[in-house]
Amino acid sequence: NAGxxxxxxxxxxxxxQSMTLLCAQDMNHxxxxxxxxxxxxGLRLIHYSVGEGTTAKGEVPDGYNVSRLKKQNFLxxxxxxxxxxxxxxxxxxxxxxxxxxxxxxxxxTRLTVV
Amino acid sequence: QQQVKQxxxxxxxxxGGIPIIxxxxxxxxxxxxxxxxxxxxxxxxxxxxxxxxVSEKKEGRFTISFNKSAKQFSxxxxxxxxxxxxxxxxxxxxxxxxxxxxFGAGTRLFVKA
Numbered sequence: 001n002a003g004x005x006x007x008x009x010x011x012x013x014x015x016x017q018s019m020t021l022l023c024a025q026d027m028n029h030x031x032x033x034x035x036x037x038x039x040x041x042g043l044r045l046i047h048y049s050v051g052e053g054t055t056a057k058g059e060v061p062d063g064y065n066v067s068r069l070k071k072q073n074f075l076x077x078x079x080x081x082x083x084x085x086x087x088x089x090x091x092x093x094x095x096x097x098x099x100x101x102x103x104x105x106x107x108x109t110r111l112t113v114v
Numbered sequence: 115q116q117q118v119k120q121x122x123x124x125x126x127x128x129x130g131g132i133p134i135i136x137x138x139x140x141x142x143x144x145x146x147x148x149x150x151x152x153x154x155x156x157x158x159x160x161x162x163x164x165x166x167x168v169s170e171k172k173e174g175r176f177t178i179s180f181n182k183s184a185k186q187f188s189x190x191x192x193x194x195x196x197x198x199x200x201x202x203x204x205x206x207x208x209x210x211x212x213x214x215x216x217f218g219a220g221t222r223l224f225v226k227a
Contacts, residue, residue, distance in 0.1 A: 004157075031212060031213060033214075033215075035217075040123070040219055040220075041219060042118075042120070042203060042217040042218055042219040042220050043158070043203065043217040044217075045214055045215075045216075048212050048214060050212050056212060058214065059116075090157050090158070092157075094213060096213045099165065100163070101145075101146040101148070101163075101207045101209070101213045101215070102148055102160040102163060103148075103150075103158075103160065103215060104160075105150075105157030105158050105159065106157050107155070107156055107157045108155075108156075108157050
């Protein structure tokens with residue numbers, strides 16, 4: 001199984017450009033998440049989804065939008081990229097059971113906004 | 115209240131040493147405390163996790179110690195190896211509203227051969 005697949009792996013954007021990051025999981029997980037990772041700040045939750053057709057805001061949602069039209073896919077959009085959005089973006093999925101709320105992460109997308 | 119504080123930021127130990135990473139939290143609603151291991155260029159991977167009704171959990175060379183009254187937990191790596199060199203994140207998960215997980219800032223561990 002591939003697990004969680006993120007595309008693209010790298011991208012350079014100019015300020016004001018838009019782009020969409022794609023996350024796909026093949027584990028039939030209900031829950032999906034987008035995090036950003038910045039040096040010294042750990043991972044911060046941008047948006048998440050508890051099922052197909054649902055989305056909700058996390059800690060740092062400003063400047064991002066998401067959609068979950070299919071259970072296996074979770075898209076993160078940047079409508080007008082800013083240098084402050086330079087980061088590594090991780091998608092994760094989970095299927096919380098009685099004793100395991102652990103996430104499976106993708107390998108990340110490194111985004112640079114110039 | 116949603117923060118998870120992690121220390122130290124970085125750690126260097128000799129092979130065979132026992133690095134210890136500490137974390138603290140405030141929100142008593144957290145119900146699951148995982149540790150993730152991340153190698154350069156990769157995503158974090160779940161390493162070990164504990165629930166607040168347990169004081170210690172061991173999996174191989176990795177042990178979590180949990181102190182519910184102090185709202186602190188720590189990761190110990192027994193007989194550390196150079197292959198354990200990675201960034202470690204502690205985290206805490208809320209059991210409702212999407213099982214959101216809050217991460218600590220991370221500890222970069224280097225194990226000298």
